[in-house]
Amino acid sequence: MTTSLDAPSEFVYHVHHIPKNNPILLSYLAGKFASLKLNAVQVEKAAFSATFASESIPSFTSRIEKLKLPHIHTFVAVAYPNSTPPSEQTIDQGDFIGCLTLIGPIPKTTYEWPESGGRAIGCDEEETKWQMTGVYTSPNHRGHGVGKLLINSACEFAVQQSGEKASRVRACTHPLNKKALELYLKLDFERAGTCNRYEAQKANEEVLPDRETMDPAVWFSKVGPVLERTSSGA
Structure with missing residues (x-):
């Protein structure tokens, strides 16, 4: 899956879905x-629970194995100089x-x-459910709609898979x-209650600390806005 964005920039942007079936x-x-x-994690320290130290720990093999997991779908935005021929605007270039x-x-x-204050959730026979996380755009490429392109590409993938x-x-x-909240609302997401940090990190499959070391005011206060975007089936 490849999605492109022609922006008023010296670059052209594409979003690619990292494939799992080509080992090399x-x-x-x-x-x-x-x-x-x-x-x-260095640029957006407040947005990611991971740190540079924790992101440096996984071995190269474990990184590959995570990308191969059938329920993990990784999308990357790639920047190419405007002079790059379309045939060379592939995931391994740029x-x-x-x-x-x-x-x-x-x-x-x-x-x-429970107690999220969100909308009713449909049964699995009626709808598929997905968790979006780790949305990031390099500061040098912000303001060109890359975040919008990433989010829309992932949502379109979910629709296709459903x-x-x-x-x-x-x-x-x-x-x-506030900027992330505003972006989601502009992209047809709706408010769907609140969550706490424990719920959010667990849903994002991030490593959680020992519950005994968790500060209740930090981990279990439902203050994080939850957004959902729903699409009807084909």
């Missing part, structure tokens, strides 16, 4: 993706300047959060991240 290509892409993530991870489909029993079923894509935002 995947090995190369895993290295580029790891570099992007390390940069992301610079990785943005990313997004889509987790799913997720069963209702795992997806649903077939005749409806699809539901969820994103959790930091309560102070």
Whole structure:
């Protein structure tokens, strides 16, 4: 899956879905993706629970294995100079300047959060459910619609994978991240209650600390806005 954006910039942008079935290509892409993530956690320290230190720990093999997981779908935004011929605007060329991870489909029993104040969740026979996380655009490429392109590409993928079923894509935002909230609302997401940090990180499949070390005021206060975008089936 490849989606492109022609922006008033010296670059042209494409969003690619990292493939899982080409071991040689995947090995190369895993290295580029790891570099992007390390940069992301340094630039957006408040937006990511991971740190540079924690992102540096996984081995190269474990990074590849995670990208291969059937329920983990990784999208990268790639920037190419405007002079790049279309035939060379492939995932292995250009610079990785943005990313997004889509987790799913997720069963209702795992997806649903009690006391979230959100909308009713449909059964798995009626709709598929997805968790969106790790949305990032490099500062040098912001203002050209790359974030919008990433989010729309992931949502379109969820619709395609859902077939005749409806699809539901969820994103959790930091309560102070007003720009992210505004972006989701502009892209047809709707408010769907609130979540706490524990729920958000668990849904994003991030490593959680020992519950005994968790500060209740930090981990269990439902202050994080939840956004959902739903689409009807084919």
